[in-house]
Amino acid sequence: MICLVFYGVLTGLLVGSARGFLPNSFSAIDINDYTHTDITEIGILKAVAKFFEENPVQACRDCSAGALTGITDITARRLYDQYYGGVVSEKRFQEAIDDIVKQNNKVDQDHYAEAAWHFNGEQIQQSNNKMQTLRDTLLSILNNTNPNYDAARELVGQYLHLLQMFYSNTNWVEIATSSGSSGIIYKPLGIAGQSIMAAAPPSIDTCRSCGSSLSTDCATNLIVAANLLTSGYKSGQDIAKPAKDPASFSEGKCSHGGPRDASSTLQAALGGINKDSNDAGYSPHHHLHDRAAELAIEHTRVFFEDESSMGKDIAAVQNKTAEIVSETAGTPNAPYNYILVTFNDPGNQTTVQKTTNPADIQRWLGEIKVHGGDDCPEFSLTGIQAASTVAMPNSNVFVFTDATPKDPQKINYITSLITEKKLRYIGIS
Numbered sequence: 342m343i344c345l346v347f348y349g350v351l352t353g354l355l356v357g358s359a360r361g362f363l364p365n366s367f368s369a370i371d372i373n374d375y376t377h378t379d380i381t382e383i384g385i386l387k388a389v390a391k392f393f394e395e396n397p398v399q400a401c402r403d404c405s406a407g408a409l410t411g412i413t414d415i416t417a418r419r420l421y422d423q424y425y426g427g428v429v430s431e432k433r434f435q436e437a438i439d440d441i442v443k444q445n446n447k448v449d450q451d452h453y454a455e456a457a458w459h460f461n462g463e464q465i466q467q468s469n470n471k472m473q474t475l476r477d478t479l480l481s482i483l484n485n486t487n488p489n490y491d492a493a494r495e496l497v498g499q500y501l502h503l504l505q506m507f508y509s510n511t512n513w514v515e516i517a518t519s520s521g522s523s524g525i526i527y528k529p530l531g532i533a534g535q536s537i538m539a540a541a542p543p544s545i546d547t548c549r550s551c552g553s554s555l556s557t558d559c560a561t562n563l564i565v566a567a568n569l570l571t572s573g574y575k576s577g578q579d580i581a582k583p584a585k586d587p588a589s590f591s592e593g594k595c596s597h598g599g600p601r602d603a604s605s606t607l608q609a610a611l612g613g614i615n616k617d618s619n620d621a622g623y624s625p626h627h628h629l630h631d632r633a634a635e636l637a638i639e640h641t642r643v644f645f646e647d648e649s650s651m652g653k654d655i656a657a658v659q660n661k662t663a664e665i666v667s668e669t670a671g672t673p674n675a676p677y678n679y680i681l682v683t684f685n686d687p688g689n690q691t692t693v694q695k696t697t698n699p700a701d702i703q704r705w706l707g708e709i710k711v712h713g714g715d716d717c718p719e720f721s722l723t724g725i726q727a728a729s730t731v732a733m734p735n736s737n738v739f740v741f742t743d744a745t746p747k748d749p750q751k752i753n754y755i756t757s758l759i760t761e762k763k764l765r766y767i768g769i770s
Contacts, residue, residue: 374618375634380505381442381498384641386415389434391646393424400426437494444498445505454578460506461597462580463547465540465570468503472531475500504531504644505637509616510597511572512547514633515563515626526640538570543583547571548595550587551612551625559612559625564592573597573614576604585609598625662706665739666699680731681705684724691720691727722751725766729758738766 390409397404402423412419417438421431448458456462457471479496482488507530508514517525529535541547548571551559565571574582575597585593587609596605598613600623605613613625616633624630669675679702684691694705721740728738759766 374620374630375638377445377502377505378442380634380637380641381445381501382438383415384501384638385438385441385645386417386420387638387642388645390415390420391642393420398424400424400428402426440494441498441501444495445502446498448499448502456575456578456580458503458506459575459578460503460510460572461578462574462582463540463570463572463594464580465511465537465572468507469531469537472500472503473533475503476531477533500531501641501644504640508633508637508640510614511570512563512565512595512614513570514616514629514636515614516567516570517636518629518632519567524636524639526636526643528643530640538568541565541569541571545569546592546594546610548593548610548612548614550591550593550610557612557625558621559598559614560628562610562612562625563595563614565595571595571614573602574604575602576607577601582608587611599623661741662739663703666702670699676736677733680728682724682728682731684720684727691723693727693731695731720748722748722755726751726755726758729755729762729764732762732764734762734764736762736764738764740766 387410390412393401394404394406394409403409404424409420409423412423417431417435421427421429421434452458457464457467460468475496479493479500482493482496507527513527527537529537545565547565547569548562549564551557551562563571571594573595574580576582582596582604583594585608587607590609593609595610596602596608596613597615598605599615599617602613605611605625615624616626616629618624619627619630621627666679678695678697679699681694681702682691694701696702725738725740732738758764
């Protein structure tokens with residue numbers, strides 16, 4: 342559910358030395374560079390725009406396919422104006438994006454010299470392991486009864502930093518481009534149970550020298566096989582580039598490259614492969630900067646869609662409801678009637694539907710359209726109160742929600758009502 346992470350507090354931009362894409366516009370080398378801030382924000386906005394298109398509200402000026410995802414120079418304000426008709430503020434949504442961006446950029450500050458936090462030094466598997474751990478921890482937090490959303494946003498920012506570094510610092514973009522699949526993101530990345538391509542072993546040279554000075558054309562310096570991943574070594578990090586005298590050797594491990602990487606001018610192979618910037622003096626593979634950024638944006642979007650799909654939640658509710666109904670249908674334990682209560686924000690949008698036909702419940706669930714997502718706490722206790730009021734004594738009440746209550750003041754009344762009517766509440770996660 343999108344609201345699980347899109348809810349935050351105000352933050353400023355972090356300026357510092359980057360280990361891949363640069364943090365923000367203040368640290369960009371070229372005016373047209375994509376930064377971590379750009380990639381994260383655009384990726385989130387594209388994910389939400391697609392969600393909005395699939396779940397339109399009445400106020401939406403145009404929610405047809407491509408109308409929101411195709412907004413030129415998309416911003417939270419432009420997206421909200423078109424979706425909500427200009428009557429809903431994007432402030433809290435933007436604050437949540439800013440918080441995730443902050444945590445993304447903070448990795449450069451907290452883990453400056455650790456190659457595995459940046460997919461550097463051929464720490465491919467180690468970096469992927471970090472991503473898997475971050476994602477598993479994130480899902481564990483979000484599945485708690487009372488999720489810690491601050492911790493969740495921190496994990497999301499860290500995960501996205503690693504994800505975006507994969508495209509800037511490894512040779513995946515070069516592999517995809519040479520195979521004619523330049524628009525394909527690397528989906529196994531960071532997913533538990535998914536194996537990834539092997540990294541080049543220590544014994545294999547991965548680059549040839551492409552010049553001892555900056556602004557040298559390094560477009561063809563990769564020599565590693567197309568079925569192996571590699572990444573550049575960077576001076577000052579905890580994984581040192583294997584030493585090879587450039588006067589004697591023209592091939593060796595790849596460097597990260599650029600003015601902040603001494604290994605790129607002191608150890609063979611000279612040069613580098615980073616795609617951090619459009620500037621040739623900063624990024625030896627500057628010609629692939631835009632392509633790397635586009636893939637990083639697309640993968641950022643896919644991450645939020647995978648983690649935030651309310652459609653999957655609705656399908657899970659439908660399947661679980663069908664299972665519950667089928668267990669009692671046609672037996673002496675079948676209930677007299679079935680009641681479906683839905684709640685929304687604001688609380689006056691709570692609906693109650695009753696039927697004696699179990700098929701109606703599945704049909705009603707199939708007609709549910711979800712929308713919004715900028716404000717996570719919902720009027721869940723208002724919904725529970727409505728269900729408790731209309732339910733017959735001794736009924737089983739099944740509650741499906743992943744949102745914290747916005748109406749906790751109702752808890753005492755609801756508890757009394759449940760006790761009086763001897764209702765049995767069963768939470769479904």
